Amino acid sequence: MTIDSHQHFWNYEAVKHSWIDDEMSSIRKDFLPEDLKKVYQENGIDGCVAVQADQTLEETDFLLELAKQNDFIKGVVGWADLRSGHIDSVLEKYSSEQFLKGWRHVVQGEADHNFLLRPNFLRGISLLEKYGYTYDILVFPHQLGAVLEFVRKFPNQRFVIDHIAKPYIKDGFYDGWASLMKEIGKQENVCCKLSGMITEADYNSWTPEQLHPYMHLVLEAFGSERVMFGSDWPVCLVAGNYGQVKGVVTDFISTLGEEDQQMIMGANAEAFYNL
Template sequence: MTLKIDAHQHYWRISRGDYGWLTPETGVLYNDYMPEDLRKELDKHGFAASIVVQAAPTVEETDFLLSLCEREPTLAGAVGWLDLESSTFAEDLDRLLQSPYLLGIRPMLQDLDDNAYIVRERVLQSARILANRDVVLELLVKTQHLPYVVTLLEQTPGLRAVINHCAKPDIAGRVTEPWLEWMEAAGALPNVYCKLSGLVTEADHRHWTVDQITPYVREVCRIFGPERVMFGSDWPVCLLAASYEEVLHAALDTLPDDWTDQQKANVFGENARRFYKIKLDVAEDDADAIKK
């Protein structure tokens, strides 16, 4: 029996005012996306719950997401944001941890000018605080950030971390190096997981195919194994290239052929439940439910 969890999706309300990257030019994304907009997809595909991930670098948005968790039964928890260089990081984190729904913290590293931000001394201190509090660090990174991520993780061995979107490889350009080299280094560290998410938007939005994505997924699965890979839809960002159902089927189609049905099922729930230490009082779905 396997509980199905979508380990990565977003909710936002534009009128809140802290989504600076959301403009009319972002097309389909320039709309409000709230739990009522995703429930149908979750129910249709047998997902008992999802994890909502921050999309703005503000504590106010984190509070907003935690408030959604308080009233939305499909939410298992939230990954929020804090300033890792703040002198009050520990106090700010402890306040957020008063909510049972805070699962992790995600700095938006891909948007920062300094690729080495994550190894600044004050940031390293905050990472150690996360490790001591047993709070997950989510890594929104690209290839150029991976060497510094590896340094961070080597210096904080107790930190549980997860790489978002497979570190955004250049699928459209069919580039694998040095992405692969650094993913190997990250995957060698036992507390590091990887999300199979956000890949369709790294391919050609209009002409992506499962065959283009497969080599990247297979490498990630080889490196991290069936116990450290988690499915995330990256909804609604995925809508730039694919529907929820298309993203789900692409993930199913790209998993290694030699993985057992149970190992594949774990990617769609059990690994996330174990990694985030989620406890849900809901009926579990049969592992066969993830099949098309």
């Protein structure tokens, strides 16, 4: 199966979705399963993982409801406050939800560079393995030092880095990001999503060739067995269409063996999220 490991749904609200700035005004509207289903039929996608875009339990419930109503939504990455003193009971409550595969926090939005290493957050993360949950790491490159320390603390916890940790492709920055990603890639419990790349380049003038050094590094650091394709739809639409996003990855991996390509385009996501 071809699986999109990373996409979002929302009923647009200006305050809730204030991260959608003026440059991204084209996605200030609702994006729901009926919109994506057509896109998937056109692009040969069999299923997806829906990821939280708002930090509320209501968001988690909203995505779970959509998954129950739509066969192609194979799993959900929700949000819960992992810092909460009551987090164990929250995780237990959701453990009966078959579509809930893991959790994510918008760490990129936290002013504290060491947010991931705070004791209350670490305590929450320490409980995920008990329930078989995954954790999606959403950070900027300047937070990768904390990520390295963070993932080493939980060698049995399944982690995945979203959007190749958002390197500043538009500015051509590479070295600092690359050296930390190589170190993180040595931790065998960490995967990486080939997603969110065109929106880190110039929205209007990016080229696939600009992205190649970043994708090459990710493939080298994590190997075909720990890399997965994701579209970041509908966010990707500010810089391109779905076919372009998929094509960037499929063209880049076309020189790999058939099995490697299948892993990246679906099998790894199926295994990681237990779809």
